[in-house]
Amino acid sequence: VSAVHFxxxxxxxxxxxxxxxxxxxxxxxxxxxxxxxxxxxxxxLSLALSPDRKRAVVGYSDGTVRVWDL
Numbered sequence: 112v113s114a115v116h117f118x119x120x121x122x123x124x125x126x127x128x129x130x131x132x133x134x135x136x137x138x139x140x141x142x143x144x145x146x147x148x149x150x151x152x153x154x155x156l157s158l159a160l161s162p163d164r165k166r167a168v169v170g171y172s173d174g175t176v177r178v179w180d181l
Contacts, residue, residue, distance in 0.1 A: 112126055112127070112128055112129070113127045113128060113129050113154065113155045113156050113157070113158070114126075114127040114155065114156070114157050114158035114169075115127070115158070116158050116159065116160050116167075117138070118160070118164055119164075121138065122137070122138075123135055123136070123137070123138070123144070124136045124137075124138045125158060125160065125167055126158075127155035127156070127157065127158040127169050128155055129154045129155065130152075130154070130155075131148060131149075131152030131153055131154060131155050131171065132146055132147065132148045132152075132155070133146070133147040133148070133155065133158070133167060133169055133179055134146050134147075135147075135181070147167070147179045149177075152171065152177075153171040153172040153173035153175065154171060154172040155169050155170070155171055155172075156170050156171060156172055157169065157170040158170075160181075164181065165180065165181055166178050166179060166180055166181060167179045167181055
């Protein structure tokens, strides 16, 4: 795990993983709700959510930044 971010209501936990995957999880159960990934993705290093919580921005070890629609 490289970075985590809770939504303000605490209902979703976003996890940026070293494998490059962005995971949305239910913190009450710990179960993944959705995975965001592309082939040949570098390690995720940072994570931020847009104020409207409709997008996640992830920074990767190869210098790229990806914006994910949530």
